[in-house]
Amino acid sequence: MTLYAVQKFLYELNRTPSLQTAYSNNRHAVLEPYDLTEEEQEALVAPDIGKLFHIGVNGQILMHFAAFHHIEWQDYLQRMRDGIATYGPVREGVYAMTTGIDEVVVAHNEAGGGSS
């Protein structure tokens, strides 16, 4: 369908422990009630954080989804950057990217240095 359906699923997943359990058991099955394209389904099943960011999922919804998958913070940020590099700019919504693909915004460890 649209970005709306992707975000609706993630919104419900993020706040519903029983849906999280169902998703963990059978990712494809829990997506059936939602009107999603094949591309969207694949991104949600993988999960492909970069693709979801590219299609415009609100960062707050996506951040909680990444946390559910135990994706470490810097890895989460990098996956979004990789998504933009691979698929192109954010398609819609207010959670676009304003820095360059390789730009260091914040170090891995502020005290110890590193790159983003």
Add this chain to the structure above:
Amino acid sequence: MSLVFAGVCSHAPGITGRAHMADPEVRDRFYESFHQMSRDLHAAQPDALVIIAAEHFANFFMNNMPSFAIGMADTYEGPIEDPGWLGIQRRQVRGNRDISQRFIAEVMNSTDIAYAEEWKFDHGIMVPLHFLTPDYDIPVIPVNVNCQGPPLAPLHRAWAFGEAMRRACDALPERIAIIGTGGISHWPATPDSGKINKAWDHEFMRLWCANDKDALLNAEKYNDLQVYSDAGQGGFEIRTFITVAAAAGGAKGTVHFCEPIPIFAVSCTVATYDLA
């Protein structure tokens, strides 16, 4: 009674979830400001804490998005986020349905709002409570201002909402505290996380302390397109700060802490109004 405490603070999830990654010197000074705010809050002896957050799709979605909502339950739960990721264990949080219901009824005299007898807290409320009421000893009345799903209520409506809550405080016999939570400039949960417009933040907080209504509602400076450009999508959360400014009824404020901590993604902020 009336409003006995008013302030604002940051609520970014990194404050608790990524504490180990921050510069400890700056982080600990920020935490101490939070702890002092907690002591001042308790010294005011509030019967309830109205906490105005810009939630992040924990309860409200674009199928039915209220601009303003107030909780009306005896218990809430949170966080919705993975507890290990946020650094805060999931738990029940005490509310007070009776105070909420009377507070809501008073607000409705002048402002249309939604109310909710179910409410799951996300970091927007859980992170501030972690510092301000670590024993969860003050009943909470959660309030949400939609800062996530455009179209967003204009700033002058957030101001009017704050004034309505002040009238409700004045009408109730209980002692009420109000704390707004959110960011100033920030680009949260994006690859730009950590980008901060420090000058913009300090100017906004200067106006907030002066409680300069006309300047805070300046349509040229703080319209959504300009805020998005200058302060990111996180900048939309100035609505919670503006709501508290209106509730403070002309009181002047003090910034106790406002410094960028990039791994927390914001200028971490603690500020209060002098209601005396």
